Amino acid sequence: MKSSLWSIGDLAERFGLATHVLRHWESEGLLDPQRDGAGRRRYGEADAYRVAVIVASKAAGMSLDQIRALVDSGSAGRHGILERHLADIDDQIAALERSRAMARHALECRAHDIATCPNFRANVADIVAGTRVGMGFESRSHVHGAGAVVAGDRLG
Structure with missing residues (x-):
C-alpha cells in the first residue's frame, strides 16, 4: 500500500467492509485512527495492516475480545x-x-x-x-x- 492517509470510506472499500464496521472496531478499542482538522478519520498504513489482522482473525473464528488480546502488546493473557x-x-x-x-x-x-x-x-x-x-x-x-x-x- 502506498504511504498516505485514507478516509474511512477508502479503507473500508479496500477490505470490502462497510464503514460502520471500522467505526465499531474503533469503539471496541481495536482501531485508533488519526483525525484531520475537521475531525474526520484518517487511516495510515499501520491502521491498514491492523485492519488486515482483524479481518484475518475474524475469518479464523476469533471474537473481538480475542483479537484485542492478539493485537494488544500489553495483554498478559x-x-x-x-x-x-x-x-x-x-x-x-x-x-x-x-x-x-x-x-x-x-x-x-x-x-x-x-x-x-x-x-x-x-x-x-x-x-x-x-x-x-x-x-x-x-x-x-x-x-x-x-x-x-x-x-x-x-x-x-
Whole structure:
C-alpha cells in the first residue's frame, strides 16, 4: 500500500467492509485512527495492516475480545487466549470429523433409515440406555444392515 492517509470510506472499500464496521472496531478499542482538522478519520498504513489482522482473525473464528488480546502488546493473557482458541478449533475439527463419519456411514449403509442400521444402533445403544452421554464414533470396520462388511467405516 502506498504511504498516505485514507478516509474511512477508502479503507473500508479496500477490505470490502462497510464503514460502520471500522467505526465499531474503533469503539471496541481495536482501531485508533488519526483525525484531520475537521475531525474526520484518517487511516495510515499501520491502521491498514491492523485492519488486515482483524479481518484475518475474524475469518479464523476469533471474537473481538480475542483479537484485542492478539493485537494488544500489553495483554498478559494473550497466550492463554490463543491456547483456548486452538483448543476450540480442535473441538470443531473433531465435531466435523464425527459429522463426516456420520454422513459417510449413512451414504454407504444398506439400511435406508440409519436409525434401523444394526451397527449404528449398537453405537448408540448405551446412549439410549443412559449409560453414556454424547456421540463419539470410533473408527473400525463393521457389518451393515444386510451383512456386508465395509472396511474403514467410522461408526463401528
